[in-house]
Amino acid sequence: MTDVRIAGVGLTKFGSHPERTGRDLFAEAALAAREDAGVSRDDYEELFYGNFMGELAEKQGHQGPVMAEAAGLDCPATRYEQACASAGVAFRQAVATIRSGAADVVLAGGMERMNNLGTAEVTQSLAIAADELFEVRAGVTFPGAYALMARAYFDAFGGDSEDLAHIAVKNHANAMQNDYAQFHREITVDDALESPVVADPLSLYDACPITDGASAVVLVSDDYAERHGLDAPVSVTGSGQGGDKAALQDRPHLARTPAATKPPTPPTQTPVSAPTTWTWPRSTTASPSPRCSRSNRSASTTTAKVSARPPAARRPATATSR
Amino acid sequence: MTDTGYDEWLAAIADGEGYYLACPDGHGSLPPRRSCPHCGAAELTEEPLPATGEILTFTEVHVPAPDFADEAPYVTAIASFGPVKLTGVVRDLPADEVDLGTTVSVGVDENATTGESLLVFLPASE
Ligand SMILES: [Zn+2]
Numbered sequence: 001m002t003d004v005r006i007a008g009v010g011l012t013k014f015g016s017h018p019e020r021t022g023r024d025l026f027a028e029a030a031l032a033a034r035e036d037a038g039v040s041r042d043d044y045e046e047l048f049y050g051n052f053m054g055e056l057a058e059k060q061g062h063q064g065p066v067m068a069e070a071a072g073l074d075c076p077a078t079r080y081e082q083a084c085a086s087a088g089v090a091f092r093q094a095v096a097t098i099r100s101g102a103a104d105v106v107l108a109g110g111m112e113r114m115n116n117l118g119t120a121e122v123t124q125s126l127a128i129a130a131d132e133l134f135e136v137r138a139g140v141t142f143p144g145a146y147a148l149m150a151r152a153y154f155d156a157f158g159g160d161s162e163d164l165a166h167i168a169v170k171n172h173a174n175a176m177q178n179d180y181a182q183f184h185r186e187i188t189v190d191d192a193l194e195s196p197v198v199a200d201p202l203s204l205y206d207a208c209p210i211t212d213g214a215s216a217v218v219l220v221s222d223d224y225a226e227r228h229g230l231d232a233p234v235s236v237t238g239s240g241q242g243g244d245k246a247a248l249q250d251r252p253h254l255a256r257t258p259a260a261t262k263p264p265t266p267p268t269q270t271p272v273s274a275p276t277t278w279t280w281p282r283s284t285t286a287s288p289s290p291r292c293s294r295s296n297r298s299a300s301t302t303t304a305k306v307s308a309r310p311p312a313a314r315r316p317a318t319a320t321s322r
Numbered sequence: 323m324t325d326t327g328y329d330e331w332l333a334a335i336a337d338g339e340g341y342y343l344a345c346p347d348g349h350g351s352l353p354p355r356r357s358c359p360h361c362g363a364a365e366l367t368e369e370p371l372p373a374t375g376e377i378l379t380f381t382e383v384h385v386p387a388p389d390f391a392d393e394a395p396y397v398t399a400i401a402s403f404g405p406v407k408l409t410g411v412v413r414d415l416p417a418d419e420v421d422l423g424t425t426v427s428v429g430v431d432e433n434a435t436t437g438e439s440l441l442v443f444l445p446a447s448e
């Protein structure tokens with residue numbers, strides 16, 4: 001089983017780009033990743049692409065080939081739809097494909113366009129990730145689903161809206177350092193507590209903004225990186241995916257998300273010794289609708305572990321074959 | 323739109339004859355089902371839904387989807403009825419009187435926006 005390296009990354013600024021097509025958003029991220037990677041166009045063997053609500057936002061199904069063209073590639077292209085975990089699942093499949101030896105170079109990524117719809121239409125579009133018969137018809141919106149979980153959480157573990165307000169304050173403070181973040185504006189706990197209610201106990205700053213954006217990652221096998229002398233010091237050392245019942249009412253716990261803590265499958269390989277490891281769902285899950293990644297409402301959650309090693313620590317090619 | 327299995331289930335609740343599906347191990351689920359979502363057993367029988375349930379969590383939705391534009395703000399709750407949980411809109415009870423543990427019965431009313439059938443929870447005195 002080969003190691004998987006990250007050869008290049010690309011990201012759009014996240015925000016409100018209602019006039020930009022999905023294919024243009026993805027093209028920006030994909031071309032940035034391709035330029036970062038420096039891999040020959042002919043060497044791309046697959047595009048794995050995540051998107052949740054393209055049929056509703058742009059009346060565009062069959063997005064795989066559309067996005068391969070946008071990325072300037074001529075290769076098989078497959079779309080993954082798994083609510084907020086769509087691009088996370090695409091990334092995971094890219095890792096599995098390279099590990100299996102079926103491909104050496106895969107472009108993985110995702111795109112979501114939402115702001116060309118109004119708030120009501122986006123609310124309806126996001127709700128289709130819930131169970132249509134048993135939840136959506138009973139008025140469950142996406143913020144509503146989180147609100148149901150938040151109240152159950154408060155009941156089981158304590159906490160209140162002020163605790164959630166601190167999360168919004170922290171997130172806004174972190175965004176000040178992030179050029180790709182949607183908002184560059186600090187807020188106070190009072191700002192959050194006094195904001196309009198979306199679905200009690202959640203208010204405006206507890207809910208994610210409606211966001212347009214795209215991300216892309218060039219993944220390559222260890223061998224490919226060595227053969228082509230790529231500067232790709234970051235390895236994917238693990239990938240996990242957990243599942244749960246689709247509807248909240250069918251889950252044993254309303255205040256817990258066991259799918260988020262299931263062990264990685266397949267088992268991770270022996271991690272390379274690494275100066276840094278961190279979980280990295282942010283730019284690889286479909287961040288344009290990060291409500292899921294916040295509280296793992298999604299019935300499917302994905303995480304990827306990556307480790308970075310300085311180029312000097314990279315082993316010679318003769319030592320990497322297993 | 324016709325949703326065979328679900329429509330009959332909703333009609334039965336409207337008639338006060340609600341049911342759930344039980345597998346041999348006692349897991350509950352709701353139709354349409356051909357196997358138990360909890361253990362995979364294919365032998366499912368219809369069992370009467372308990373007359374009352376208990377609210378486990380709820381939210382008052384202020385920003386609705388278009389299909390609920392004329393309902394908002396409205397309270398959606400999840401309530402336990404024996405071995406199954408149901409999700410419905412709370413009717414005939416002010417939002418500030420809804421709480422965890424509130425006892426409710428289940429019925430069918432009309433969605434004020436779409437005119438479609440809507441699963442509702444009603445206050446039940448016990
Ligand atoms: Zn069962």
